[in-house]
Amino acid sequence: MVSKRKSHGLDSTSAPTKSNATLDHAGSEKCGISRNDTLALCKPIAIRLTFIVSVVGIALWCSGRSEELITFVKQQEVVIKRAQTVPCSKDYDLTLYKGCAPKRCGRVVMDGLVTSKEAEHLVELVESALSYGGSTGGASILDLHSGAMSKGNGFVNIYSYLKKKKLDQIFTDDDFLLYTQIKNRIRQAIATEFGILQENLYLTKPTFFSRMTNATAKTIHDEYWHVHVDKETYGSFFYTSLLYLTNHNIDYTGGRFIFNDADANRTVEPRTGRVSFFTSGSENPHFVEKVTSGTRYAVTVSFTCDKDQAIRDPTSEAFQD
Ligand SMILES: O=C(O)CCC(=O)C(=O)O
Numbered sequence: 001m002v003s004k005r006k007s008h009g010l011d012s013t014s015a016p017t018k019s020n021a022t023l024d025h026a027g028s029e030k031c032g033i034s035r036n037d038t039l040a041l042c043k044p045i046a047i048r049l050t051f052i053v054s055v056v057g058i059a060l061w062c063s064g065r066s067e068e069l070i071t072f073v074k075q076q077e078v079v080i081k082r083a084q085t086v087p088c089s090k091d092y093d094l095t096l097y098k099g100c101a102p103k104r105c106g107r108v109v110m111d112g113l114v115t116s117k118e119a120e121h122l123v124e125l126v127e128s129a130l131s132y133g134g135s136t137g138g139a140s141i142l143d144l145h146s147g148a149m150s151k152g153n154g155f156v157n158i159y160s161y162l163k164k165k166k167l168d169q170i171f172t173d174d175d176f177l178l179y180t181q182i183k184n185r186i187r188q189a190i191a192t193e194f195g196i197l198q199e200n201l202y203l204t205k206p207t208f209f210s211r212m213t214n215a216t217a218k219t220i221h222d223e224y225w226h227v228h229v230d231k232e233t234y235g236s237f238f239y240t241s242l243l244y245l246t247n248h249n250i251d252y253t254g255g256r257f258i259f260n261d262a263d264a265n266r267t268v269e270p271r272t273g274r275v276s277f278f279t280s281g282s283e284n285p286h287f288v289e290k291v292t293s294g295t296r297y298a299v300t301v302s303f304t305c306d307k308d309q310a311i312r313d314p315t316s317e318a319f320q321d
């Protein structure tokens, strides 16, 4: 998606100059005719190209999307809080979910919620799980709650997989406790920032670790770079949070998180321990830029206002099922 949108950008800005230059050159060489004739021949092509470029430009303008790239938070910065309010979509039922659905929408980035040590511990945890699996393509997930883990071109249940292979379960009670403590800190921060009671916010599924690389996608599950709206993609989400476990431009290149706003693309550059959270409706369409080298780790932890969509905190009970 990134590359697609970027190529649109080229079409609408630099393409006219580029195309005309190519035409001048290739046209006269190929035709083997005089410069005047070449100009006459190339004119209709140039007109056609100008037309195509204008249509693409108008289409972009009509879609209300711009190619401008604004850095919302840089990797090197340490931010206590950076917030942006955006007008809410109509995706929320404020009557049914009074006191929880957002009356004010937006996005917030905080660096003080999770320590580097905690983030590093989570990387070890996900790495040890994925050593038993991992996607053949560029995106692997591990869902602590359901046990779903990418393996090859599909998924296995990590808990039953280890049991079947008579291997020790790799997560301890302390690992689950750490996950729950972090989840509670994020839930508190979301509740404070959006002016709601944290008791009304429930953890919902899927909640998963992700590992992204530049490996060629083998299935649709590897294509993490498409613009999407979490409320549409996952159904139950009201508030999405992302905890970054590694650093953009240090541990990997590419892989920035991008809000695809009407006036610009706004990037959040991942940093170890950085938490980014936002309302999950269509006011916050987003995608992850393709990773170009290295490995990107993150955790998606999301919340719903719908009690029926609540899940319990993952615990070692998962092994017993
Ligand atoms: O990892 C990220 O930065 C974003 C992931 C995402 O968009 C999602 O889990 O829905």
Ligand SMILES: [Fe+2]
Binding pocket: 228, 229, 230, 286
């Ligand atoms: Fe998302």
